[in-house]
Amino acid sequence: MKIVVVGGTGLIGSKLVKKLRERGQEVVAASPTSGVNTLTGEGLADALKGASTAVDVTNSPSWEDAAVLKFFETSTRNLLDYEAAADVQHHVALSVVGTERLLESGFFRAKLAQENLIKASSIPYSIVRATQFFEFVKNIAGVSTEGNIVRLPPALFQPMAAEDVAGAIARIAMGSPVNDTVEIGGPEQFRLDELIRRDLAARKDPREVISDPHARYYGIEVSERALVPNDDARLGETRFEDWLRQATQQVPHLQPA
Ligand SMILES: NC(=O)c1ccc[n+]([C@@H]2O[C@H](COP(=O)([O-])OP(=O)(O)OC[C@H]3O[C@@H](n4cnc5c(N)ncnc54)[C@H](OP(=O)(O)O)[C@@H]3O)[C@@H](O)[C@H]2O)c1
Secondary structure, three states: OEEEEEOOOOHHHHHHHHHHHHOOOEEEEEOHHHOOOOOOOOOHHHHHOOOOEEEEOOOOOOOOHHHHHHHHHHHHHHHHHHHHHOOOOEEEEEEEOOHHHOOOOHHHHHHHHHHHHHHHOOOOEEEEEEOOEHHHHHHHHHHOEEOOEEEEOOOEEOOEOHHHHHHHHHHHHHOOOOOEEEEEEOOOOEEHHHHHHHHHHHOOOOOEEEEOOOOOEOOEOOOOOOOOOOOOOEEOOOOHHHHHHHHHOOOOOOOOO
């Protein structure tokens, strides 16, 4: 089974490529780094030749409203066209839990446009909606910081490890298309402000986290349950505290002999 991972050099893509290879699959990691560009079509025909499945884990280099919409629309259209020409039988794409509840944001309008193009195409598909990655928590603190203050709403939050995201996508990519959306999330629910407070404390980051129901999440107001998955979501195993302990572990200094 040949599987093409488009965005195979990214955070999720690189983990996914490794997992699929460990499970004996023939995998092509496709991205601009390896001469495959979904915006221009460059390299796509060659990469998809003989593939049964294509997984889209690309991300837009810019999250500005117009740029991100252009990225996901153009990239998805091209990918689906080249997949149809190569007779690919399963298109898997990574999207975000709660997308339809977050449409005040240009990024999520772009993700919804991506999902709609996939659903309208003739290629059997599986859309995987994941919650935020643990690795993304730092970024959330960054965009919510003013001076020494991080202002965040106490919305429910159920993030997961990138490793578990890749594991779930690997299983889905090796299975039959569900022609539907599957949700995946972390094993525990937190309040967003509380989790960021824990993350910063573990990193000895002096910023103070203030809980504010009207604080914005990437520029938009989020309701209490906007970011959490449905009850039937498949849950990852890695707990945040375990991941954080590993992520913040100091590499011991080697003593000179
Ligand atoms: N952040 C979160 O918490 C979260 C939660 C749920 C879902 N997601 C979704 O997860 C997906 C992957 O995220 P990530 O963090 O793994 O992304 P990432 O680390 O930023 O990687 C992006 C990948 O896209 C590739 N790419 C960029 N432009 C391309 C183009 N024109 N043609 C082909 N490939 C291109 C990059 O290739 P190069 O390395 O060669 O540039 C890279 O491999 C995104 O769609 C995102 O919406 C994210």
